[in-house]
Amino acid sequence: MTSTLPATATSREDAAALDVADPLAHFRDRYLPLAPGVTAYLDGNSLGRPLAAIAERSDAFIREQWAGRLIRGWSEGWMELPEQVGDELAAATLGAAAGQTLIADSTTINFYKTLRAALALRPDRTRIVIDRDHFPTNRFVVESVVRDLGLEIAWLPGSVDGGVTVDALAEVLDERVAVVALSHVAYRSGHLADAAAITAATHRAGALVVWDLCHSVGACEIELDAWEVDFAVGCTYKFVGAGPGAPAFLYAAARHHDRLDQPLWGWLGRADPFEMEQGYRPAPGIRSMMSGTPSIPGVLAVREGARVIAEAGMPAVRAKAVALTELVVELADSWLAPEGFTLASPRDPARRGGHVSVARADARQVCAALVEAGVLPDFRTPDVVRLGVSPLPASFVEVWDALAVMREIGR
Ligand SMILES: Cc1ncc(COP(=O)(O)O)c(C=O)c1O
Ligand SMILES: Nc1ccccc1C(=O)C[C@H](N)C(=O)O
The missing domain is CATH 3.90.1150.10 (Aspartate Aminotransferase, domain 1)
Structure with a gap:
């Protein structure tokens, strides 16, 4: 620490x-x-x-890039921004090497996509571990996935200080658990989980983790690669400061990329999207986690937030x-x-x-x-x-x- x-x-x-x-x-x-x-x-x-820079750069983007380049902007760099800025955020604050982080959609959507991708890697298992004090959107997503796929929730017993701990996890972790999906920092209590230890315990039981980093990114040190995290998601409008409704991020560890199977197939997650071909064939790597068109002003605001954190x-x-x-x-x-x-x-x-x-x-x-x-x-x-x-x-x-x-x- x-x-x-x-x-x-x-x-x-x-x-x-x-x-x-x-x-x-x-x-x-x-x-x-x-x-x-x-x-x-x-x-x-x-x-x-x-950040004042977001106001200034947004104005410049609209006047110069949007007005100036119009549709040409997409083939002149906008399309690559979700991965590029993902890498910048990853280097600034996620402890993740390049090629594993994408800026896209909302935390809710990214949580759904990474949860389903994690479940697809453990098809013989039937349980998802979450805690009662998990942010409502995560509980609701898990409840809907459990309903749709015929799985079960294993609720983590609450701890006195509102946090999730290895000891609590030990009570529910067994060979039925496919995924452990928890918050790094609890939204109500502010409890900071020992993500490294919880991830290691989850792996020892043969399950995978999906961490929600909404309340830790930009306030706590995060080492996704070193902790061997499988999947992570988080928003950029809190401590990263990218603005209300700015696009969220998702991380999928490189070791899972050859078997990434996410549920929201969209044209921009497909290989060669502008070929407009029949049938879905995922793009290579983290790009396959993408679904539809990214918000470019939003992604650029995330870049400003990531840059100021990197500088500090x-x-x-x-x-x-x-x-x-x-x-x-x-x-x-x-x-x-x-x-x-x-x-x-x-x-x-x-x-x-x-x-x-x-x-x-x-x-x-x-x-x-x-x-x-x-x-x-x-x-x-x-x-x-x-x-x-x-x-x-x-x-x-x-x-x-x-x-x-x-x-x-x-x-
Ligand atoms: C832990 C956590 N997860 C998810 C969200 C919400 O995600 P979304 O941006 O999709 O509304 C929040 C806050 O809004 C949050 O604190
Ligand atoms: N996205 C929002 C939109 C409107 C009002 C609050 C939020 C929040 O982010 C709340 C926060 N996630 C929380 O932990 O309470």
């Missing part, structure tokens, strides 16, 4: 000193400023803030994510616990992603009051205020001020 910045701040001046010492502080200026009336943004794990370097980004969440935990302990809030995230930073959740029965009202006061958090049912700090645009003073407002509101 990366070394952490010291996050202890007992005064606003201390928080300001942390900003002065922060080696990534200058990246804040790359983002468009907060809107008038917003003093703190603590929802980077639902929607990241926009994931170890430094992770160190700041840890330092920021440590400050949230410290302030929650000293200011919010006396007001009846409880920490609903792991206390150990090595087991925590890029957000911290605090619980109180009236969390919905607390969130509404925070928004009214210019501090934007997230509410998650039933009783959680979720504080998501994006490592690149967020500052320590922003966290200090936001928590100070929350203390007043919580009184």
Whole structure:
């Protein structure tokens, strides 16, 4: 695990000193400023803030590439962008060698495609392992696949801190399990799973993994190749910052490419799509995971997000994510616990992603009051205020001020 910045701040001046010492502080200026009336943004794990470069490059793309090249653009490089930018994101933050990552579709669609591809590699097995606190879209996709294919779900027993663990997995893993499909960082608790250990345990049982990286990409270090992950998916609109509805990514390990069998056959996943031939014949490699036309402005926005992460370097980004969440935990302990809030995230930073959740029965009202006061958090049912700090645009003073407002509101 990366070394952490010291996050202890007992005064606003201390928080300001942390900003002065922060080696990534200058990246804040790359983002468009907060809107008038917003003093703190603590929802980077639902929607990241926009990089100014995305606004500028989008405008240039429309004026020069789209207007200038029109249909010619597709044969002048647009068509290759999903794989090229996939490789850039993979190098910046996924720990994956080239040729295994694609930018396309949404996480929901990619989760469906990779889950079915994984199941197709284990045709004699009948079970999918997921956990009750998996993000709803993943549970629903699994429930529909189980219904359509006549399979079964093996629910992972919940752990006290909302996370998925090797011990919990051991209770359900047997020779019937085809796929273990879990979140690297749990969307509610922020628990960071030990993906390497869970992947290894899954493989020992002869099953395959599909990791959802939505809440970890851009906040946690990820080593898909080294962990020998089979499949992974994730969105790019949280810590990668590519914008609302920006295309998601999917990863399929190269060792599975000669037997990749995904369910949404489309023309762009076919070899030689412009031959318009009869019958489906998959394109080689990761390209076969593609279905229809990619959003080029969206893929280019992902490129900007990947570039800024590559420039900052994931170890430094992770160190700041840890330092920021440590400050949230410290302030929650000293200011919010006396007001009846409880920490609903792991206390150990090595087991925590890029957000911290605090619980109180009236969390919905607390969130509404925070928004009214210019501090934007997230509410998650039933009783959680979720504080998501994006490592690149967020500052320590922003966290200090936001928590100070929350203390007043919580009184
Ligand atoms: C873990 C997780 N998976 C999936 C999604 C959603 O995917 P999609 O972009 O397809 O709505 C989210 C957030 O929206 C998420 O947090
Ligand atoms: N895509 C969204 C669209 C609208 C509002 C929120 C989202 C989120 O991403 C929520 C997030 N996945 C979560 O963990 O709660």
